[in-house]
Each structure stands twice: as structure tokens, then as C-alpha cells.
Amino acid sequence: MASETERLTGAEILIRCLAAEGVEFVFGYPGGSVLHIYDALFKQDKIQHILVRHEQGATHAADGYARSTGKPGVVLVTSGPGATNAVTGIATAYMDSIPMVVITGQVPTFLIGNDAFQEVDSVGITRPCVKHNFLIDDVKKLASTIKKAFFIATSGRQGPVVIDIPKDITAHFADFVYPETMEMRSYKPIVVGHPGQIRKAAELILSAKRPMIYTGGGVISANASEQLIEFTRLLGYPITQTLMGLGSYPATDSQFVGMLGMHGTYEANMGMHESDVLIAIGARFDDRVTGDLPKFCPDAKIIHIDVDPSSISKTVRVDIPIVGSVEQVLQDLINAIRDTGQKPNADALSTWWMQINAWRAKNCLRYDRNSELIKPQFVIEKLYEVTQGDAFITSDVGQHQMFAAQFYKFDKPRRWINSGGLGTMGFGLPAAMGVQLAYPNAPVVCITGEASIQMCIQELSTCKQFDLPIKVVNLNNRYMGMVRQWQEMFYDKRYSHSYMDALPDFVKLAESYGHVGLSITKPADVEGALREALAIKDRLVFMDFIIDQTENVYPMVTAGKGQHEMLERELA
Amino acid sequence: MRHTISLLLENEAGALSRVAALFSARGYNIESLTVAPTQDPTMSRMTIVTRGSDGVIEQITKQLNKLIDVIKLVDLTEGTNIERELLLLKVKAATNNQREEIKRLVDIFGGRIIDVGEANYTIELTGKCGKIDAFIKAIEEPLIIEVVRSGVSGISRGNKSLHI
Ligand SMILES: Cc1ncc(C[n+]2csc(CCOP(=O)(O)OP(=O)(O)O)c2C)c(N)n1
Numbered sequence: 001m002a003s004e005t006e007r008l009t010g011a012e013i014l015i016r017c018l019a020a021e022g023v024e025f026v027f028g029y030p031g032g033s034v035l036h037i038y039d040a041l042f043k044q045d046k047i048q049h050i051l052v053r054h055e056q057g058a059t060h061a062a063d064g065y066a067r068s069t070g071k072p073g074v075v076l077v078t079s080g081p082g083a084t085n086a087v088t089g090i091a092t093a094y095m096d097s098i099p100m101v102v103i104t105g106q107v108p109t110f111l112i113g114n115d116a117f118q119e120v121d122s123v124g125i126t127r128p129c130v131k132h133n134f135l136i137d138d139v140k141k142l143a144s145t146i147k148k149a150f151f152i153a154t155s156g157r158q159g160p161v162v163i164d165i166p167k168d169i170t171a172h173f174a175d176f177v178y179p180e181t182m183e184m185r186s187y188k189p190i191v192v193g194h195p196g197q198i199r200k201a202a203e204l205i206l207s208a209k210r211p212m213i214y215t216g217g218g219v220i221s222a223n224a225s226e227q228l229i230e231f232t233r234l235l236g237y238p239i240t241q242t243l244m245g246l247g248s249y250p251a252t253d254s255q256f257v258g259m260l261g262m263h264g265t266y267e268a269n270m271g272m273h274e275s276d277v278l279i280a281i282g283a284r285f286d287d288r289v290t291g292d293l294p295k296f297c298p299d300a301k302i303i304h305i306d307v308d309p310s311s312i313s314k315t316v317r318v319d320i321p322i323v324g325s326v327e328q329v330l331q332d333l334i335n336a337i338r339d340t341g342q343k344p345n346a347d348a349l350s351t352w353w354m355q356i357n358a359w360r361a362k363n364c365l366r367y368d369r370n371s372e373l374i375k376p377q378f379v380i381e382k383l384y385e386v387t388q389g390d391a392f393i394t395s396d397v398g399q400h401q402m403f404a405a406q407f408y409k410f411d412k413p414r415r416w417i418n419s420g421g422l423g424t425m426g427f428g429l430p431a432a433m434g435v436q437l438a439y440p441n442a443p444v445v446c447i448t449g450e451a452s453i454q455m456c457i458q459e460l461s462t463c464k465q466f467d468l469p470i471k472v473v474n475l476n477n478r479y480m481g482m483v484r485q486w487q488e489m490f491y492d493k494r495y496s497h498s499y500m501d502a503l504p505d506f507v508k509l510a511e512s513y514g515h516v517g518l519s520i521t522k523p524a525d526v527e528g529a530l531r532e533a534l535a536i537k538d539r540l541v542f543m544d545f546i547i548d549q550t551e552n553v554y555p556m557v558t559a560g561k562g563q564h565e566m567l568e569r570e571l572a
Numbered sequence: 573m574r575h576t577i578s579l580l581l582e583n584e585a586g587a588l589s590r591v592a593a594l595f596s597a598r599g600y601n602i603e604s605l606t607v608a609p610t611q612d613p614t615m616s617r618m619t620i621v622t623r624g625s626d627g628v629i630e631q632i633t634k635q636l637n638k639l640i641d642v643i644k645l646v647d648l649t650e651g652t653n654i655e656r657e658l659l660l661l662k663v664k665a666a667t668n669n670q671r672e673e674i675k676r677l678v679d680i681f682g683g684r685i686i687d688v689g690e691a692n693y694t695i696e697l698t699g700k701c702g703k704i705d706a707f708i709k710a711i712e713e714p715l716i717i718e719v720v721r722s723g724v725s726g727i728s729r730g731n732k733s734l735h736i
Contacts, residue, residue: 123586128597132640135585152640185736186582186643310634313627 031078033105059089064431080118091129095421131159156189193324208277209348217244218282224327247410266364273564295562380407396428396452426455510542604723
């Protein structure tokens with residue numbers, strides 16, 4: 001029987017394509033240029049549209065959905081201000097290599113270039129912060145372009161892709177055919193690592209006396225946790241992770257030495273610095289990780305596994321680069337190590353672990369547990385206990401983010417959702433919406449600060465509309481804490497505009513949005529409040545923790561210092 | 573060091589601006605850039621002349637390769653190659669003396685006078701960058717009215733080629 005192709009409008013084709021991609025949610029906000037698309041959305045029931053309150057919220061929500069599930073997040077916004085509002089969220093996803101497809105409406109084709117109402121060059125504006133973008137000029141190309149967009153967003157080093165669709169095209173008709181597969185002559189991500197390089201890496205790894213495994217977000221993107229755990233346990237080597245990498249190896253495991261970098265643990269940074277073989281996996285030697293480059297890992301031979309060739313030797317020259325999918329390369333590397341029949345140098349390793357344990361004994365994350373004021377670290381520790389380490393945690397940007405990374409021990413990947421690369425305040429709450437939609441019955445906690453939360457606070461309304469029982473932990477220090485910390489340390493305590501004056505009453509604010517608000521002012525009440533909040537399964541609870549204003553994040557590698565030159569907390 | 577990088581890219585709207593934007597966003601330098609379609613109208617050939625340390629050139633080629641529209645790339649500097657640039661030059665040619673002198677130079681450099689005006693000549697010359705530089709230098713500066721250089725196009729010698 002000859003299959004009959006259907007004639008559909010561009011808007012209908014778009015929706016059908018999304019459905020064919022298995023898209024569950026579209027995070028969006030309507031406007032003139034996308035009205036045909038919204039009409040098509042109205043007439044179907046496969047895809048749920050989540051109406052946000054600001055397009056930035058849509059992008060972060062889609063991003064949170066993507067980070068927690070591994071599936072691409074989808075956004076739909078109108079032309080002009082809709083698109084520009086989405087840019088922060090697109091850039092956030094780009095910096096952290098998060099798969100996302102963003103549909104922006106555009107003025108009709110015949111008006112493009114005329115400075116039409118709500119016209120903006122969306123392809124131009126987003127070009128530097130997308131993996132790729134498209135402007136559709138013919139409805140016949142729509143379906144194949146959408147296929148390409150999903151293919152590009154979710155393969156290789158993942159990232160956001162923008163599709164700009166002029167309004168007239170969403171009304172034009174075309175035969176609907178959705179391609180099953182996509183081949184592009186100009187885009188062929190490398191999956192399998194070079195066998196010779198893998199063999200060389202295996203030899204170097206086995207010859208190590210002071211090895212360190214350093215992993216980043218790439219392990220999570222590649223869903224390579226299982227391989228990473230097998231690899232790390234097979235060798236018995238210490239492992240440290242970046243802010244983006246947390247969770248892909250269990251933080252409660254004894255081989256885990258904590259996060260590295262600017263606010264990494266003493267043992268992780270010293271271990272990096274003293275290592276003789278560094279195995280970098282899905283990490284990109286970011287400046288927040290390396291500290292002063294000339295002082296970075298002076299004795300180490302470096303192996304670098306990454307899916308993106310341009311990440312290799314970008315900031316730090318490496319000795320054995322392996323380009324390929326992290327999951328595949330790790331599996332091949334495990335096999336190559338096994339094939340040698342050799343074991344790591346047990347004597348050297350035990351000496352190395354003694355050294356690492358001596359560094360560990362410094363207890364670099366210590367803080368004053370007897371404080372009369374609530375310490376942010378204490379809140380996170382209690383949150384960890386109360387959620388038994390099994391919640392999805394999103395965060396904003398600042399001290400609270402670092403405390404969350406240091407004190408919540410993530411044992412599973414895709415549980416720690418934060419803006420690492422761009423450091424976008426306002427990310428936490430909308431990201432939590434995407435996570436909660438993906439996992440309606442799981443505890444989802446947004447750890448935030450009173451400055452960050454106000455950057456996307458309007459999304460409390462979205463949470464109400466869609467009954468998202470997110471738990472907000474607001475570590476309220478009445479300061480842009482991270483800014484204040486830098487001003488205290490490097491600007492002689494001139495707290496220039498880092499004070500959050502005129503704060504709202506967050507409890508009343510939450511209540512006015514229809515949520516539950518709790519104010520917590522004493523350390524003794526912290527655990528009770530968390531238990532109470534987490535017991536409320538069907539409501540959003542906003543916990544406003546009034547914390548010590550003076551607390552700082554330590555250890556700290558300050559600008560121009562090597563990773564081994566950390567400032568530490570002084571305790572009375 | 574100076575490098576000549578040649579690429580095949582999809583003849584898509586915006587492909588050129590992606591390349592140009594990459595150079596400006598990452599602070600790489602472009603000495604010249606030429607681009608035009610190939611025998612296959614869906615594909616363009618681009619030649620970029622750039623300068624940088626080995627590390628920078630390595631990043632440039634990697635970043636270019638990473639662009640979705642780039643199909644294939646070769647650093648022509650790595651083998652023997654042929655580079656040519658086209659010069660169109662308009663010069664004053666009012667007096668007999670000036671005309672004679674210019675004709676002489678054009679002959680020496682193997683160029684052609686392609687347009688003769690009342691008081692000016694338009695000259696066409698192709699060659700390596702250095703030859704074009706030398707020719708422009710040889711003409712007395714006050715005589716020069718307009719200099720139009722195409723930028724470098726490059727191709728590798730012998731059996732080597734950039735194709736898909
Ligand atoms: C959109 C945006 N603007 C500015 C900054 C710079 N910045 C980084 S941390 C920070 C302060 C955050 O304060 P708060 O949310 O209260 O968190 P705290 O550091 O107090 O825990 C600022 C302003 C940023 N990261 N993002």
C-alpha cells in the first residue's frame with residue numbers, strides 16, 4: 001500500500017517533529033510570531049507545554065530537564081524580546097554542553113531586514129553561544145532541519161541548537177515526512193578512540209606512582225558513570241571531580257578525594273599538584289580548575305580523553321590525547337589495561353595513599369559547629385541527612401553553590417544541577433522545575449541565595465500552576481555572599497553594592513504565590529524545618545534560612561596562585 | 573608563523589559569518605580570507621591566511637573543524653602549495669613618462685594593463701603575496717589611486733587535494 005504523505009502547515013509539522021523526537025515538554029512563552037505554533041500546540045495532546053513567566057526561565061527549565069534526564073530540553077519563544085530573553089539560558093547550556101533545541105519565532109520572511117516589529121537577528125545574536133543555529137527559509141526544509149537540530153544537539157559534544165522560524169513559514173503547507181536518520185557530510189563526531197593512543201595510555205597509567213583521575217561534566221554527558229567506576233576501582237587510584245563532574249563517581253567512596261579547583265579540597269588540589277600521571281576524562285582544564293597555569297601539575301604526564309578535539313591542549317598541553325566518546329574510550333581503556341595482565345604498582349600506590357590521607361587529615365572543610373548562628377554548611381549537611389543523599393539538587397551561583405558542592409555528597413550522576421561554566425544567577429529555581437517535571441515523585445531541592453533567587457523568582461508562579469513541589473533552601477546572608485567574600489579579601493572590606501538591601505519577606509512572598517513559607521533563624525531548628533518541608537510532598541516549600549553573614553568559602557585558590565597554594569579557614 | 577588554511581564548507585547562509593565570528597570571538601588574527609562556490613554549488617572553498625604560534629594554529633584548525641558547516645580543512649602550510657593573489661591597481665598615467673615607467677614595471681612583473689583611461693591605467697596582476705607587495709612598492713606612491721587585493725587563494729601541489 002502506498003503510504004500517503006500528509007500536507008500540513010509549518011506549525012503542525014514542527015509539533016509532529018517534536019512528537020516524533022519523543023519530546024514530553026516544551027518550555028515556552030507565546031507571542032505574535034509563534035501564534036500559529038501555539039495554535040497547533042492547542043490542537044494536540046502529545047506534548048505538554050509549560051508556560052513559564054520569563055523566557056530565561058524556559059531555557060533554564062529545559063536545561064534542568066536535560067541535565068537530569070540526559071534528553072534534550074525544548075524551548076519555544078517568540079521573536080524579538082522572546083529570543084533575547086532566552087539568550088542567557090542558551091549561553092548557560094552552551095557553556096556546560098547541555099543538549100537543547102530552542103525554537104524562536106521570527107517575523108515573516110518578507111519583513112526580515114526591515115526592522116519590523118519585534119524583529120531581531122536571532123541567528124546572529126545567538127551564534128556565539130550555540131552549537132549551531134538555523135534560519136528556516138522554506139517550509140519544505142523544516143522537518144529535516146529539526147531532525148538535524150536534534151542530531152547536532154545530542155551527539156558529539158552536546159549543546160544548544162536554535163531554529164529560527166519566520167511566521168509565514170509556520171502557515172505554509174508542505175508534505176510531512178520526518179527523516180528517520182540523519183547523516184551530515186560536514187558533521188561526524190568521533191566516537192571510538194585511537195587504539196594506539198589507548199594502548200599508550202594504558203601503559204602510562206600502569207606505570208604511575210602518584211596517579212590522579214580528574215573528571216568533568218563529559219563523563220555525565222556521555223552516561224559513562226558505570227565505566228568510570230569500573231576504571232577507578234580496577235586501578236585503586238584517587239579520583240577528583242570538577243564542579244560539573246560531581247556524582248559520576250560516588251562521593252561517599254573512599255577513593256573520592258573531593259572536588260578540585262578554586263574551592264576544591266586540600267587533598268584534591270595537592271593530589272593534582274603532586275601527581276606524576278594525570279588522567280583527565282571529559283574535563284576541560286578550566287581556569288577555575290587549574291589556577292595559575294605555569295604552576296599546574298608540574299610533574300605530571302597527562303592523558304586527556306574528550307569527545308571534543310578542541311578541548312585538547314587548549315590551555316594545558318597534554319601528552320596522550322584520546323578523542324572519542326568518553327564511555328567508549330573508557331571501556332576500551334579498561335580492556336587495554338586488563339589485556340596487559342599487569343597491575344598498578346602496589347607499593348607506590350600505598351605510599352601515595354598515605355600522603356593523600358595525611359592531606360585529608362587536615363579536614364579542610366572544617367567549620368565552626370558551635371556557632372550560635374546558622375552556618376550554611378550545617379544546613380547542607382542536614383539536608384544531606386534528611387534526604388539521605390538521594391535528592392536532586394539544583395543551585396544558583398555564589399557561596400551557597402560552593403557549599404552545596406562541597407557538603408552534599410552526590411553518589412549518582414545527574415543529581416547535581418548547576419550552572420558551572422557561565423555561572424548564571426537565576427538558574428536554580430527554573431532548573432528545578434525541569435527536574436521536577438521529569439521526576440514528579442522525587443525530592444527536588446533548589447539551594448539558593450537571597451540575591452540569586454530574586455533573578456528568576458517569578459517562576460514561583462509557574463511552580464504553582466504546574467503543582468511542582470520543589471523545596472527551596474534559601475541561604476539568606478543578606479549579602480551577595482560570594483561578592484562580599486572577594487571584597488573582604490581583595491578590596492579591603494569595601495563592600496561596594498554587595499549588600500542586599502530591602503529584601504522581601506520571603507515567607508509571605510512564597511505564601512502569596514500559593515506556596516508554603518518557613519523562616520528558620522536558629523541552628524536547632526534547621527533539621528526540623530527540613531524534615532517538615534520534605535514531608536510536604538504536594539506543595540512547594542520555601543525555607544528562608546537566616547544564616548551567618550560572615551561565612552566564607554574555603555579552601556580557596558586565589559587569582560595568580562597555583563592549585564597547591566590554598567587559603568584555608570582559620571578556626572578559633 | 574603565517575599559515576594558509578583552506579577549507580570546504582557548506583554553502584549555507586551564515587557560514588561565512590560563523591568563520592569570521594570565530595576569529596574575532598577567540599582573538600585570532602585574519603590576514604586575508606577569500607571564499608567562493610566550487611563546481612558543486614552546495615559547497616564553497618575558503619582560504620584563510622592567519623598568523624599565530626603553533627598552539628594557536630592548532631586551536632584555529634580545531635575550532636574551524638568544529639563548526640558544523642565546515643566539511644573539510646587542510647593547513648596548506650604543512651606541505652608544498654601554490655598561493656596566488658589577484659591585484660587590481662588603478663594608477664595615474666597622465667604623462668608619457670609615467671605611462672612608460674608603468675608599462676615597464678607591468679612587463680617586468682608579468683601583469684597586464686586591462687583598462688586605459690584618459691589619465692590612468694588599471695592593472696591586473698596575479699602572483700604570490702610577496703610579488704604583489706613588491707609590485708605595489710615599485711610604483712611611486714603618489715601615482716597610486718586605488719589598490720584592490722583579492723586575498724590569497726591556495727591549493728596544494730601534486731597529487732594532494734582537498735575534496736570530498
Ligand atoms: C546573572 C549574574 N550576575 C552577576 C553574577 C556575579 N555574582 C556571582 S555570585 C554573586 C552573588 C550571589 O549572591 P547570593 O545569591 O545571595 O549567594 P551567596 O553568594 O550569598 O550564597 C554575584 C552577584 C552572576 N554570577 N550572575
